[in-house]
Amino acid sequence: MKAVTIIKKNKLLFLVALAYAVIFIVSPEKATKSVGNSVYYLIEMLQVLPVIFLLTVVIEALVPKELIMRGFGEKSGFKGNLLALLLGSISAGPVYAAFPISKSLLGKGASISNIVIILSSWAVIKVPMLANEAKFLGVNFMAIRWMLTVIAIFIMAYIMGSFVKKKDLPTEASQQGVLEIKEEYCVGCGLCEKLLPDYYEMKDNKAVVKMMPEGKEVAQIVRESVDKCPSKAIAFNMEGNAS
Numbered sequence: 001m002k003a004v005t006i007i008k009k010n011k012l013l014f015l016v017a018l019a020y021a022v023i024f025i026v027s028p029e030k031a032t033k034s035v036g037n038s039v040y041y042l043i044e045m046l047q048v049l050p051v052i053f054l055l056t057v058v059i060e061a062l063v064p065k066e067l068i069m070r071g072f073g074e075k076s077g078f079k080g081n082l083l084a085l086l087l088g089s090i091s092a093g094p095v096y097a098a099f100p101i102s103k104s105l106l107g108k109g110a111s112i113s114n115i116v117i118i119l120s121s122w123a124v125i126k127v128p129m130l131a132n133e134a135k136f137l138g139v140n141f142m143a144i145r146w147m148l149t150v151i152a153i154f155i156m157a158y159i160m161g162s163f164v165k166k167k168d169l170p171t172e173a174s175q176q177g178v179l180e181i182k183e184e185y186c187v188g189c190g191l192c193e194k195l196l197p198d199y200y201e202m203k204d205n206k207a208v209v210k211m212m213p214e215g216k217e218v219a220q221i222v223r224e225s226v227d228k229c230p231s232k233a234i235a236f237n238m239e240g241n242a243s
């Protein structure tokens with residue numbers, strides 16, 4: 001039973017291991033090559049990710065929310081788009097490194113459109129990439145591709161910004177047992193604090209989480225406070241289903 005639970009919780013990992021096992025049986029040569037590639041990318045990730053995590057910690061702890069909102073927020077306008085384009089373009093490292101940074105920026109108030117611009121420019125128009133492109137394919141090729149790509153990125157960003165909202169994105173509360181308050185939805189009525197003063201408190205007219213709930217019984221009580229919140233600002237995942 002325990003093995004089934006472990007497999008259920010790590011479905012993707014289990015499927016990858018299964019795929020490797022099958023390839024080893026069918027074609028040991030290709031399997032060895034594939035393991036070699038995986039090790040290569042694993043080493044690359046281990047080299048890049050610590051720096052990226054350090055950067056996200058710096059953003060979380062030292063960069064004021066107002067600064068991010070001013071630079072990359074909903075009201076930053078075209079200037080914010082250009083700043084996002086610059087940030088993505090001068091970045092270094094593989095694009096998966098951009099995701100934790102994007103998440104931190106989103107959490108601090110960056111808009112969806114600007115995150116799309118950062119991710120896209122990071123992926124396809126980084127300065128080192130452009131330099132190599134010009135060297136191998138010529139300056140004209142690089143410049144025209146850059147122009148068309150930037151136009152496409154801006155169109156994509158505006159479309160994404162219109163259709164995808166922050167509330168559609170997974171939050172920390174998608175992890176089991178994590179209690180979270182979506183600040184932008186909280187109307188400051190104070191009901192959660194009145195109901196469960198051990199778990200919520202009011203700060204600057206907004207509710208914040210004071211303590212994470214532990215145990216099934218407590219989780220049930222917290223769940224009730226989630227349901228009673230008038231603006232549905234509280235997110236809590238008791239059994240793997242975020243609310």
Ligand code: SF4
Pocket residue numbers: 181185186187188189190191192193206207228229230231232233234
């Ligand atoms: S009950 Fe909801 S809206 Fe009211 S303070 Fe708590 S989180 Fe905010």
